[in-house]
Amino acid sequence: MDSQLFQEIEMLHQRICQALGDPKRLMILYLLNQRPRNVGELALELETPQPTISHHLKILRERSLVKMRKEGTIAYYTLADxxxxxxxxxxxxxxxxxxxxxxxxxxxxxxxxxxxxxx
The missing domain is CATH 1.20.5 (Single alpha-helices involved in coiled-coils or other helix-helix interfaces)
Structure with a gap:
């Protein structure tokens, strides 16, 4: 493996581990493993304010851990992998x-x- 690819993988590994270091984000991932959900559903199930859930989802999306798809005006989140x-x-x-x-x-x-x- 060339060193540039290795460095990129190390950087992505670090970013993913940082994202997984938050218990609330882990709970989000496990809920999304059951079925797609929107921000409101996640906020309700995790008893967490919607802006906080949105922030966590943004981090998970930036790390390519979750994907978003829109149905009309509602965004649904699923596991990326x-x-x-x-x-x-x-x-x-x-x-x-x-x-x-x-x-x-x-x-x-x-x-x-x-x-x-x-x-």
């Missing part, structure tokens, strides 16, 4: 495994400390 949900689900699975390992380590440490106290 459903693989983003697959990637998010994979990351969540890794995080769940990591949390489980940390819990096991904490439990082991507590048992070890308990054993040391009884000796």
């Amino acid at each position: 459903v693989r983003v949900i697959e990637a998010l689900d994979l990351l969540r699975s890794i995080l769940r495994d990591s949390i489980a390992v940390q819990a096991q380590l904490a439990e082991f440490s507590a048992l070890k400390a308990e054993q040391n106290d009884t000796e």
Whole structure:
């Protein structure tokens, strides 16, 4: 891969990760995975002011994570690529495994400390 292409991919990767760093935007993506929605529907479902949802959608569109189509005067949003949900689900699975390992380590440490106290 040439260095210019690699740099462009790195920049896009960083921009996408920044967009995915907001919990509200993650919720928007998961809702859009179910079906297309307009700003009003998202605002209602997420109990968030419409201007805030519009701002999040703008960021997601700029990062090519969502697409917009108009039906008359209403704009509907959809995922640009459903693989983003697959990637998010994979990351969540890794995080769940990591949390489980940390819990096991904490439990082991507590048992070890308990054993040391009884000796």
